[in-house]
Amino acid sequence: MSEIPVEHLLMLSTALFFIGAYGFLTRRNMIAMLMSLELMLNSVNINFIVFNKYLFPDTIEGLGFTIFIIAIAAAEAAVAIAIIINLYRNTKNIDAENADHLKH
């Protein structure tokens, strides 16, 4: 375990974050955008645990933050899906480009 440098773990989470960012920028379906968002949140979780384990192993605060992030991600996904289902019920369409009813 110690022979893996910290950089490689952090590069993994960087790559995952930017894969999620690419999906968020290019997808137009709202559920697909939500999935990209989940990838980005997960890469942040990896970062917290890597920093905690390899640089500050005497505490477990990074792990605590990871648990809070997972809880908040679950709440966020539930609210987002409720909004998407309500939008689909009203407009039969969940493309982000078409949801412009509030635009003036």
Add this chain to the structure above:
Amino acid sequence: MSASAIAFYCIAAFILITGILTVTTKKLFRAAIWLLFSLIGIAALFFWMEVEFAAAVQVIVYVGGIVVLIIFSIFLTNQEGVNMPSALTKRSLFAGLAVVSAAAYTCTLLCNHYWMKGSDAIFDPSVNNIGYLLVANTPESFVLPFELVSVLLLAAMIGCIVIAMKAQPENK
């Protein structure tokens, strides 16, 4: 290269490949299944780092909860069979360019940074210690954020029910 290192690189390749397939595949349902595999790979990475509690929470909440919720909402919005409209060429070009350059810049920063040596203390993420971290009666514990998260979850639950509730017909 030891077995542990080989396991790490296999897990990393698995996570990245399934992640790329999540954001590029045409069918929405397949994207959800690739996301499922990517999240399982991240849980495997947590197991590899010997943070078993985080791996268990990852499997229960993400794989068992959020992905199932996403698949349900795909079925509720009748998107499972149709191809998603492909992204605009200009937009995907600029997004890819921005993302690749930002990732390259971040990786350069990571490689040139001097990482201090971590202390030699043993990392002990047992459930006992996590309980002390979250709800013990000490100044270092996270009691207030813990309570805030529980209130947030309650508010989110009520909000979801109110948003997704069917409006009553007027003439009834």
